Amino acid sequence: MGKNLNAELLARDHRHLVHSLHSEKTHLDGKVWVKGEGCELIDADGQRFIDAMSGLWNVTLGYSQPTLVAAAAAQMGTLAYASGYAGSSNLQAMALGERLAGLTYPNINRFFFTSGGGESTDSVIKTARYYWKALGQPGKIKTISQLGGYHGTTLAAMCATGLPAYWPSFEPRMPGFVHIPNYDPYRYAVPPGQDPATAAANELERAILAEGPDTVALFLVEPVCGGGAYVPPSGYFKRVREICDKYQVLLAADETITGFGRTGRMFALDHWGVQPDLMQFAKGITSGYVPLGGIGLSDQIADVFDRAGSDPWMHCYTYSGHPVTCAVALAAIDVIEQEQLVQAAEVNGERFLADLRAALGQHVHVGDVRGLGLMAAVELVEDKASKSSFAASRKIGPAVIAEARRRGLVTRGRGDTIYLGPALVMQEPMLKRVVEIIAESVHSVLATSRH
Ligand SMILES: Cc1ncc(COP(=O)(O)O)c(C=O)c1O
Numbered sequence: 188m189g190k191n192l193n194a195e196l197l198a199r200d201h202r203h204l205v206h207s208l209h210s211e212k213t214h215l216d217g218k219v220w221v222k223g224e225g226c227e228l229i230d231a232d233g234q235r236f237i238d239a240m241s242g243l244w245n246v247t248l249g250y251s252q253p254t255l256v257a258a259a260a261a262q263m264g265t266l267a268y269a270s271g272y273a274g275s276s277n278l279q280a281m282a283l284g285e286r287l288a289g290l291t292y293p294n295i296n297r298f299f300f301t302s303g304g305g306e307s308t309d310s311v312i313k314t315a316r317y318y319w320k321a322l323g324q325p326g327k328i329k330t331i332s333q334l335g336g337y338h339g340t341t342l343a344a345m346c347a348t349g350l351p352a353y354w355p356s357f358e359p360r361m362p363g364f365v366h367i368p369n370y371d372p373y374r375y376a377v378p379p380g381q382d383p384a385t386a387a388a389n390e391l392e393r394a395i396l397a398e399g400p401d402t403v404a405l406f407l408v409e410p411v412c413g414g415g416a417y418v419p420p421s422g423y424f425k426r427v428r429e430i431c432d433k434y435q436v437l438l439a440a441d442e443t444i445t446g447f448g449r450t451g452r453m454f455a456l457d458h459w460g461v462q463p464d465l466m467q468f469a470k471g472i473t474s475g476y477v478p479l480g481g482i483g484l485s486d487q488i489a490d491v492f493d494r495a496g497s498d499p500w501m502h503c504y505t506y507s508g509h510p511v512t513c514a515v516a517l518a519a520i521d522v523i524e525q526e527q528l529v530q531a532a533e534v535n536g537e538r539f540l541a542d543l544r545a546a547l548g549q550h551v552h553v554g555d556v557r558g559l560g561l562m563a564a565v566e567l568v569e570d571k572a573s574k575s576s577f578a579a580s581r582k583i584g585p586a587v588i589a590e591a592r593r594r595g596l597v598t599r600g601r602g603d604t605i606y607l608g609p610a611l612v613m614q615e616p617m618l619k620r621v622v623e624i625i626a627e628s629v630h631s632v633l634a635t636s637r638h
Contacts (some may be wrong), residue, residue, distance in 0.1 A: 190229045191232065192232055193218060193219050193230050193231040196219040196231050196431070197214065197215055197217055198215075200214075200219065201214065201215065207424040208633045218230045218231075218236075218597070219231040222250075223238075223246070223249075223250025223251070223370055224250055224251055225249050225250060225251050225612075226238055226241070226249045226250070226609065226610045226613045226617060227250075228597065228613065230251070233301065233308050233594075233596065236592070236595050236596060236597045237240045237595060237597070237617060237620065237621060237624070238250075238597055238609075238610070239591075239596050239597065239598040239607050239608070239609055239621050239625075240597065240598045240599050240606060240607070240609075241475075241608055241609060241610040241611075242475045242477075243283045243468075243470070243597075243599075244413060244444045244449070244470055244471075244562075244608045245470035245471060245474065245475035246474055246475040246476075246610055247448065247449065247471040247474050247475075247523075247528070247610055247611045247612075248448060248474035248519060248523070248528075248610065248611065248612055249474075249521050249610045249612045249613070250458050252352075252476070252518075252519075252522060252593060253472070253475065254518045254521065254522060255474060255515050255518045255519055255522070256463060256476070257475045257518075258512055258514045258517065258518035259424050259476065259477060259514065259515050259524060261514070261559075262279060262510055262511045262514035262515075263476045263511055267510075267511065268509065268510065268511075269508075269509075269510055270505075271300065271504075271506075271507040271508030271509070272503055272507075273502075276508065277508065277510040277513070278510070279510040279511075279513035279514045279517065279584055280300065280509075280510065281608075282512045282513070282517055283298070283300075283513040283516050283517055284298045285299070285421060286520055287481075287483065290453055290454075290520070291383070291453075291454055291466060291483050292454065292456070292462040292466065292483075293461045293462065294464075294465065294485045294486055294487075295462070295463075295466055295483040295484065295485055295486075296483075296484075296486055296489065297483070297484045297485050297486075297488075297489040297492070298481050298482065298484070299314075299481060299482050299484070299502075299507065300479065300481040300503055300504075300506075300507045300508045300509070300512070300513070301469070301479075301480040301481055301482070301506075301507060302469070302478045302479065302480060302504065302506050302509075302512075303339075303469045303478050303479075303480045304339045304344075304441075304443035304470065304480055305338070305339025305340055306339075306341065306480060306504060307339075307441075307467035307468065307469055307480040307481060308338040308339045308341070308343065308344035308347055308407070308441065308445065308467060309341050309343045309344055310407070310408070310467070310482045310502060311405070311407060311439045311441075311465050311467050312330050312347065312404075313343075313502050314341050314465060314482065314484065314488065314500075314502075315327075315330070315404040315405040315437045315439065315465065316328050316404050317500060317502075318404075318437065318488050318491055320403050321491045321494075321495055322491065324401070324435075324486065326401050326402055327401060327402060327403060327404045327435075327436075328363050328402065328404050329363045329364070329365055329398055329402050329403045329404055330346075330347050330363060330364050330365070330404060330405055330406075330407055331365045331366070331367060331391065331394050331395070331403060331405070331406045331407070331436070332347045332348070332349055332365075332366055332367075332406070332407045332408065333349050333366065333367055333368070333370070333408055333409075333412070334349040334350075334366045334367070334368055334369050334573060335349050335350065335369035335371060335412055335415060336348065336349040336350075336369065336407075336408060336409050336412055336414070336441070337349075337350060337409070337413055337414045337415065337629070338407060338409075338414075338441055338443075338534070339443075340353060340355075341573045342361065342381075342461070343361065344500040345357060345360070346360045346363075346364040347364055347368045347407055349369070350414065360512050364374045364419070365394055365398055366404075367390040367391055367393075368387070368390050369387075369412065370383075370384075370387040370388075370417065370419040370420065370423050370620065371412070371415065371417040372417065372418065372419070372592050373417070373419050373554065373555040373557065373566065373574070374574065375387050380574070381399075381419050381534045381557045382422070382634050383420045384419070384421065384422030384423040384425075384426060384446045385418035385422065385426050387419070387420065387423055387510070388423050388424075388426035388427045388430060389423065389426070389430075391406055391427055391430050391431075392433075392434075394490060395430065395434045395436060396434075400434040400436070403434065403436050403446075404436070404437060405436060405437040405438070405439050405464075405465070406427065406431055406436055406437070406438055406439065407438065407439045407441060407442070407509075408438075408439070408440075408441065409440075409441045409443075409445065410424070410441075410442060410450070410454075410455035410456050410458070411442055411444075411445050411450055411455055411559050411562055412477070413443070413444040413562070413606075414601055414606075415564050415566070415601065415606075416557055416558045416559070416562050416563050416564035416606065416607075417557070417564075418557055418558065419459075420431065420557045421458075421459060421492045421634035422459075424456055424459040424461040425459060425460070425461060427461075428462075430463050431464075437464040437465055437467040437488075438461075438463045438464050438465070439463060439466065439467065440454075440455070440463035440465070440466045440467070441466075441467050442454055442456075442466055442467060442468050443467060443468060443470055443480070444468070444470060444471075444562065444608070445562070446466075446468035446469075446471055446472065447468065447470075447471035447472055447520075447523060447531040448470060448471065448523055448528050448532050448560075448611050449532060449560055449608070449611070450532065450536075450559045450560035450561075450562055450636070451529065451530075451532045451533030451534075451536050451537075451559065451560035451561075452529065452533075452560075453529050454466070455559075456623075458559070462485075463485075464481065464484075464485045464487070464488060465482060465484060465485065466482065466483040467480065467481070467482045467483075468480060468481055468482075468483070469481070470511040471611075472502070472519065472520075473512060473515045473516050473519050473521075474519045474522075476515050476519070477509075477511060477512045477515045477516070478506075478512065479512035479513070479516055480508070496619075520592040523611070526612070528611040528612065529611075531611055531612075532560040532561045532611045533560055535561060535613070535615065535618060536559065536560035536561045537559065537564075538618070539558075539561065539563065539607075539609070539618050539621075539622065540556070540557075540558045540563055542605050542619060542622045543556050543558075543563060543607075543625070544556045544626075545564065545631075546622050546623070546625075546626035547565060547625070547626050547629060550572060550629060551569075552567050552568060552569065552571070552583075552629075552632075552633045553565060553566070553567060553568075553629065554566045554567065554568035554571055554574055558607070561608060561609050561610075561613075562607075562608055563607040563608070564600075564604050564607065565603065565604065565605045565625065565629070566603065566605075566607050566609070567583055567584060567587070567603040567604070567605070567629070567633070568603070574590050576602070577603055577604060579602065583603045583632060583633070584600045584602050584603035584604060584605060585600075586632045587600075587605055587625075587628045587632045588600055588605065588628075590627075590628035590631050590632055591605075591625060591628040592626050594624045594627060594628060595624070596620075596621060596625070596628075598625075605629075607621065607625065611623060
């Protein structure tokens, strides 16, 4: 592959494709990937990069898992597709449901499959509304979620997503969506004398009371926020569970990123001993090899589905329970279990975070280094004492990411926060190299402030 082929291909790409988060400028400075090997990506010019984000947090098993490929091929050769509409099923979807019942929270034993995270968000919101209507409470329709939370960009998911940059081009948003402050331990302003976990959780109670408990269907929340790797203060989810129970609000955990081992637990609310009423997953369930997501229903919600009588649940996707995606998911779960990758994420994640903190914690512009398992973020600030951000026009975060790419590492971020989400199979030497490259890149962009 010749040099500059990448640039030529990007120009070709641009003529006929529109991309997610379409931006001409970002795109023409981009990469066309032609191969993945282990935890590395190779571009059209033959250059090799460490993938420090495992794709978009999803390629948790790396790019070289032959059993996933074989599972897909075998299933395509046997039954390439089967409708998942009521009255039609397939063995792989059933086996996956059985497997998930043993892996997810004890109270979650029934599953509906989608093709990704955003469809799962819509499915969770609609399920919550359906549940309350079935119980004779049709006024309970509102979704409360967090500012800073991300739940996807289908119209309902976009309304739940708490990142205002996603809204203006598509306003008006749907009614029935309310946002509360994030638990972000770095920036949440804890009222004097209060416990941070309780104060942040009580934001939910305040919102439920302001809206009226009879109008609120669910609280939708990421156990660890992907957009910044915010880890809740311990005690947050216990208090959230109490509040949801008190006001009859369903607790829905969006485990699109955190599911299947990323945080060092198979599912992240296990860190705090809390069970949700609804959960959603995607990404790591197939290590990104094929698109699959889904939602899990508590026994209580499943019971309402079973008792609903003759009224069908008018919600469906052509690819729900697709046998090929379910076969790949089963193979991925085998790899996660056989290679003990949940434990690996916990152990390697602790060391990775400690190394990041050692390399960057003292830097005058590194405000916070945080994470859980193999989910981490480095937040850069202009002034550490006041936590004030750099002017957005300085584009410090993008400059650090560009420096890292020059050094052979790809990752993502938002504003001046750099995300790191290595594959669960990444070994220690490469994890150490990730830390080195990120530290070098921060020092290079913020050279004058080097400590
Ligand atoms: C927590 C969370 N929810 C939902 C989504 C949306 O998933 P998708 O892009 O598959 O629609 C994402 C994607 O990054 C996510 O991180």
